[in-house]
Amino acid sequence: MTIKILGSGCMNCRTLEQRTKEALGQLGISADVEKVEDYQRIASYGIMRTPGLVIDEKVVSAGVVLPVEKIKEILLARRSGA
Amino acid sequence: MSGLAARHPVGLAAASAPVWIALYLSLQPVADGFVTLLGLAPASSSTEAVRFFVYEVPKVLLLLAAVVFFVGIVRSYFSPERTRRLLEGRSLLGGNVLASLLGIVTPFCSCSAVPLFIGFVKAGVPLGVTFSFLIAAPMINEVAVVLLAGLFGWQTASLYVGTGLVIAISSGFIIGRLKLERYIEDWVHNVPTAAEGQEDSPLSVRDRVRTGFDAVHDVVGKVWPYLVVGIAVGAGIHGYVPEDLMADLMGRSAWWSVPAAVLIGVPLYSNAAGIIPIVEALLSKGAALGTALAFMMSVIGLSLPEVIILRKVLKLPLILTFVGIVAGGIVIVGYLFNILL
Numbered sequence: 001m002t003i004k005i006l007g008s009g010c011m012n013c014r015t016l017e018q019r020t021k022e023a024l025g026q027l028g029i030s031a032d033v034e035k036v037e038d039y040q041r042i043a044s045y046g047i048m049r050t051p052g053l054v055i056d057e058k059v060v061s062a063g064v065v066l067p068v069e070k071i072k073e074i075l076l077a078r079r080s081g082a
Numbered sequence: 083m084s085g086l087a088a089r090h091p092v093g094l095a096a097a098s099a100p101v102w103i104a105l106y107l108s109l110q111p112v113a114d115g116f117v118t119l120l121g122l123a124p125a126s127s128s129t130e131a132v133r134f135f136v137y138e139v140p141k142v143l144l145l146l147a148a149v150v151f152f153v154g155i156v157r158s159y160f161s162p163e164r165t166r167r168l169l170e171g172r173s174l175l176g177g178n179v180l181a182s183l184l185g186i187v188t189p190f191c192s193c194s195a196v197p198l199f200i201g202f203v204k205a206g207v208p209l210g211v212t213f214s215f216l217i218a219a220p221m222i223n224e225v226a227v228v229l230l231a232g233l234f235g236w237q238t239a240s241l242y243v244g245t246g247l248v249i250a251i252s253s254g255f256i257i258g259r260l261k262l263e264r265y266i267e268d269w270v271h272n273v274p275t276a277a278e279g280q281e282d283s284p285l286s287v288r289d290r291v292r293t294g295f296d297a298v299h300d301v302v303g304k305v306w307p308y309l310v311v312g313i314a315v316g317a318g319i320h321g322y323v324p325e326d327l328m329a330d331l332m333g334r335s336a337w338w339s340v341p342a343a344v345l346i347g348v349p350l351y352s353n354a355a356g357i358i359p360i361v362e363a364l365l366s367k368g369a370a371l372g373t374a375l376a377f378m379m380s381v382i383g384l385s386l387p388e389v390i391i392l393r394k395v396l397k398l399p400l401i402l403t404f405v406g407i408v409a410g411g412i413v414i415v416g417y418l419f420n421i422l423l
Contacts, residue, residue, distance in 0.1 A: 012191075039394050040269055040273060043196075043200040043270075048194065048197050048198045048200075050193060063189070
């Protein structure tokens with residue numbers, strides 16, 4: 001599983017990154033977490049709000065800092081779906 | 083509390099209303115009681131400063147929580163994606179008016195200015211219309227409106243919204259007429275258009291009320307330190323700055339004060355919560371309303387960090403035009419108010 005956090009380095013993006021890592025840790029899932037700060041790459045995902053959360057190249061959220069519980073839900077759903 | 087808001091948002095909202103009203107009604111007696119309790123001499127400078135602080139901080143926080151809650155619910159009906167669909171291919175003027183109005187209700191954070199700009203321009207929203215949105219969105223926000231209404235009354239708050247709209251509409255219109263599209267950074271045109279982001283899934287009333295609570299948690303959590311510092315500085319000015327000083331510096335008779343206020347205001351970065359209590363105190367010491375309004379608008383509406391962020395997508399001539407036109411508009415508005423009021 002590869003995970004990307006899209007955002008220019010503002011507070012919200014860092015919080016989302018932290019929470020994503022926390023969710024991964026709690027579930028014991030190993031994944032590459034990459035922080036994407038380049039605007040050109042961020043824009044190529046078609047989102048208009050940061051931070052964005054991308055799992056396996058699919059945008060799962062934009063413009064919200066999801067709570068850890070919600071991220072865990074999404075991760076589990078993606079894993080069983082894949 | 084946040085767990086309760088997630089599980090029973092509607093119930094929590096119903097239960098909060100009477101608590102809110104009771105707190106609001108007890109503000110004055112509590113502030114008076116506090117001043118008496120401290121045994122401060124009545125009508126001294128320090129008493130006035132303390133009274134202002136212990137009354138205004140909880141009052142503004144209460145007003146803010148209520149308005150942010152309702153605005154949060156309203157905003158759940160709008161998203162940048164939806165706003166973009168509404169603005170695609172709009173003509174000038176009509177598009178500028180619509181974009182400015184949507185700027186008030188669409189959720190926006192200046193850290194998202196770049197992806198939003200790209201999303202708009204790539205979808206065929208005209209440049210001038212995009213700018214109307216980008217000017218209105220930060221300048222006219224619920225925090226500013228609540229503070230203005232709470233400290234000055236609803237007339238001043240509506241005046242602020244009205245002038246903010248006029249500046250956003252006319253600046254966007256002028257930028258559109260100047261045909262500056264060539265000053266958008268080239269890479270913006272080469273961004274591959276991804277499949278539409280995610281679909282807006284329909285929300286239930288329960289979800290929307292929950293969004294309101296999230297907004298309160300978010301906005302009030304972020305803004306309160308600014309507010310406390312702003313009101314503390316305001317209280318200090320109230321208690322200690324001599325009456326005539328501000329009348330000389332920022333009064334109606336000093337013609338240079340409006341452009342000076344804007345020049346000082348643009349590089350200053352604060353949000354409405356920090357700056358408005360200070361402006362209130364300046365006004366009470368004799369600053370002219372137009373000058374104070376111009377200062378406030380330039381601090382909130384034009385901020386250096388946002389300009390730096392936008393530089394990533396706009397070439398220098400366009401950035402300078404944007405800042406120049408908006409700053410010019412604010413100066414004109416400042417003079418108008420000083421002359422008319």
